Structures are given as C-alpha cells and as structure tokens.
Amino acid sequence: MYVEWAAELPHVIAWRSTVAPGTPPTRILPDGCLDVIWHDGTVFVAGPDTTAQVSGASAGSTFFALRFAAGTGPGVLGLPADELTDRQVPLDQICAPAEVRALSEADDPLAALDRFTRRRWHAPDSVMVAVAAQARAGRPVGAIADRSGLSPRQLQRRCRTAFGYGPKSLAKILRMQRAVGLARAGRPFAEVSTTAGYADQAHLSRDVKALAGVPLGDLVS
Known part of the structure; x- marks a missing residue:
C-alpha cells in the first residue's frame, strides 16, 4: 500500500509504502525529484532518474520517505543533483554517519526524516x-x-x-x-x-x- 501527502515544508512530499504479499514489481517513473528513503532500517538517496526504475522489494518491506521537488533536495543534501542522477546512494556517504544512524534507528522514521530535513533546510532557488x-x-x-x-x-x-x-x-x-x-x-x-x-x-x-x-x-x- 502506497500513500503520499504534502509535507509542511514547501515542495516536499511525504510518503510511505508497505509491500503486500503478491505485489508485482513497481515501475517508478522519472519525475524531476529526488527522495530520501528509509527502507527497513537503511537510509539512502534515490537521485533524479532519466528513465523508469523497477522496484521489486520483498513482501513486508516498509518504506518511509520525503520527496523533494522543484530543486529543493540539493540544498538539504549539500550537493548538486547531477551527482545523484540515476543513482541510489547510501545516505552515510553524503552525511555524517552518526546523523544517519539516528535516522536508521528511529522509532518514527518519517518524524526523524522531517527533523533531519528541517535542520538542513535551505530556501529553494x-x-x-x-x-x-x-x-x-x-x-x-x-x-x-x-x-x-x-x-x-x-x-x-x-x-x-x-x-x-x-x-x-x-x-x-x-x-x-x-x-x-x-x-x-x-x-x-x-x-x-x-x-x-x-x-x-x-x-x-x-x-x-x-x-x-x-x-x-x-x-x-
């Protein structure tokens, strides 16, 4: 089940997903955004894609994420978006490992992602x-x-x-x-x-x- 809604920060969408048994692979279309994603305790960045990606996560997998549109993501992550194009990068390769560990171990991943984003927020261009x-x-x-x-x-x-x-x-x-x-x-x-x-x-x-x-x-x- 996939659900998304507008976050409080501008141009940011929060979403969560749980993969039900028998769910076929999901085709994720390019959208000009990048996402910071918590997936079963690991946290990574899904950069802006140029073509669709197919996700085949196992049944029971849980995702919590923030999607950054309108060019907001690079300011939060502190690097240009084209360094992440068509890539999925562990967040601890971009941010301090201790900060990422707190995210991965959070009881409420979305709230932790929101706090992480607010600490690093820069008004978009x-x-x-x-x-x-x-x-x-x-x-x-x-x-x-x-x-x-x-x-x-x-x-x-x-x-x-x-x-x-x-x-x-x-x-x-x-x-x-x-x-x-x-x-x-x-x-x-x-x-x-x-x-x-x-x-x-x-x-x-x-x-x-x-x-x-x-x-x-x-x-x-």
Whole structure:
C-alpha cells in the first residue's frame, strides 16, 4: 500500500509504502525529484532518474520517505543533483554517519526524516522553482530561459544542479508525467497528446516508451 501527502515544508512530499504479499514489481517513473528513503532500517538517496526504475522489494518491506521537488533536495543534501542522477546512494556517504544512524534507528522514521530535513533546510532557488513550474505548464525551453533572465548556458547549468539534468530533459519528463496523469484519469490518448503538448499521438507514444520503458497503455491498465 502506497500513500503520499504534502509535507509542511514547501515542495516536499511525504510518503510511505508497505509491500503486500503478491505485489508485482513497481515501475517508478522519472519525475524531476529526488527522495530520501528509509527502507527497513537503511537510509539512502534515490537521485533524479532519466528513465523508469523497477522496484521489486520483498513482501513486508516498509518504506518511509520525503520527496523533494522543484530543486529543493540539493540544498538539504549539500550537493548538486547531477551527482545523484540515476543513482541510489547510501545516505552515510553524503552525511555524517552518526546523523544517519539516528535516522536508521528511529522509532518514527518519517518524524526523524522531517527533523533531519528541517535542520538542513535551505530556501529553494526561486528561479529554479519558477523554471519547474513553467516546464510543468509546457512552456518551451527558449521561453523559459527568456522569462528567467538566463542565457541557455546558465539555464543548463542551474537546471543540472537543481534537477539532475538540463531543461529539455526536465520538460520532457514533466510532460510525460502530465500525460500519464491524464491517461490514468480516463482521458483518450488522442486527447492526452494534444492537452499535454505533444505534436501528435505517435509523438506521445515514442516519448512515453523512451522514458517509462513500456507503452502508455501498460501504465494505465
């Protein structure tokens, strides 16, 4: 069972999951975020993915986590997101082992993760928060750079630091997320492609398959 909700800190989602017997492997889609995850007493960082990851945790496994969107994670962890792209890294390789040990042994992992985050919290880069919002709304990358007052090179560098990849990849990932959300809400695929900003339904199919590893129909069945 998976449950998520908005944390008190801005742009942060708390979630928990317990793997029931017979649960098939879970396909985790890229979303422009990074997560700090407690899993049965171990704590690690799941960096921003460029393609879907498949998780096959054993029955009874329990996860508690905070998901950092809009470029908030690098400030908490003290390193750029592109050092974590497509990686899962034990937290004690990033933070003090004693601090991580307290997290791993906590009776209430989510409360401990919240305290850990508050101690290390830095206000997110407002420009990158706006970039994420514009990318999510489907604004072209050139227009995002213009509205942000950044050169293409500056936008590329700051996006890699905040999100783990450049603005074009971020825009594609967030567009795919929007398309999957629309499809799961029951919208016809032809309508999904238009609403989410794809050139046509074939474009939608190619992008989803490239990022998710399976056709769109497999994600909504």
